[in-house]
Amino acid sequence: MIRRLLVIFLFLFICALSLSGQTANPGELRIVDSYADYFSGIKADSSTRLVEIIKYIPDIKLDIRYATRNNFTGQAVYTEARAFARLPVVITLAAVQQELKEKGLGLKIYDAYRPYSVTVKFFEIATDKSFVASPKTGSRHNRGCAIDMTLIKLKTGKELKMPTPYDSFAPEASAKFNDLPKRARVNRNTLIQVMEAHGFKVLNNEWWHFDFNGWKDFDLMNIPFNKL
Ligand SMILES: [Zn+2]
Known part of the structure; x- marks a missing residue:
């Protein structure tokens, strides 16, 4: 009897495993990986264009870490140090930059559009x-x-003190961690405040990561920078 129960249990367990594998199959995700598909998407809705951020916000600073070895992987995973995002994201970012300018501050981008691969x-x-x-x-x-970023002083181009370096896996990287030196906490909150006032949302465990509200309406993409 026990043996039979064990066999039934094992059978159910294997069924559950294979089912969970199916629902989570990456093959079921819609990923735009051909330029033709991307282009027909733009033709249907021009707001889906991925545009180069610096072309719309010339005074924004870039420090594209994944094009260098200075990131958590220790290797350069991008061949070009460029930052792209969907058109409405970049237009909103331009408004953020404008508002910060009045306080003598600006944005520095670590990462933006990232191919699925x-x-x-x-x-x-x-x-x-x-x-x-x-x-x-x-x-x-x-x-x-999504944009990874920090604040800089416009005059000097220097980064403001923040709770952790970019891509830190420490608990202090949490957007709500508060046991911090006051200056780091105030600067981080300034960044979060201005971004959230413009329709972005900070990621709970990464103070530098902001999602554009409405991200669900845009497909996952796997097109390299040099094809955009
Ligand atoms: Zn991010």
Whole structure:
């Protein structure tokens, strides 16, 4: 009897495993990976264009870490240090930059649109999977709707003091962590406040990561920078 129960249990367990594998199959995700598909999307709705941020906000600073070895992977995963995002994201970002300018501040971007294949690579490399998007869902960066950034002083171009460096896996990276030096806390809150006032939302465990509200309307993409 016990043996029969064990066999039934094992059977059910294997069924459950294969079912969960199916629902989470990355193959079921819609990923735009041909230029023709991307182009027909733009023709249907021009707001889905991925545009180069610097062309719309010439005074924005870039420090595209994944084009250098100065990132959590220790290797350059982008061949070009460029930042793209969907048109409405960039237009909103321009308004943020304008508002910050009045306070003598500006934005510095670490990462923006990220091709899906890079998200897959990050997941393979990362030791702490809670800090990287799962290939099963993709990242909002893959949709051209997430920006990693910090604040700089416009005059000097120097970064403002923040709770942690970019891509830190420490608890202090949490957007709500408050046991911090006052200056770091105030600067981080200034960044979050201005971004959220313009329709972005900070990611709970990364003070530098902001999602554009409405990201669900944009497809995951796997088109390299040099094809955009
Ligand atoms: Zn991010």
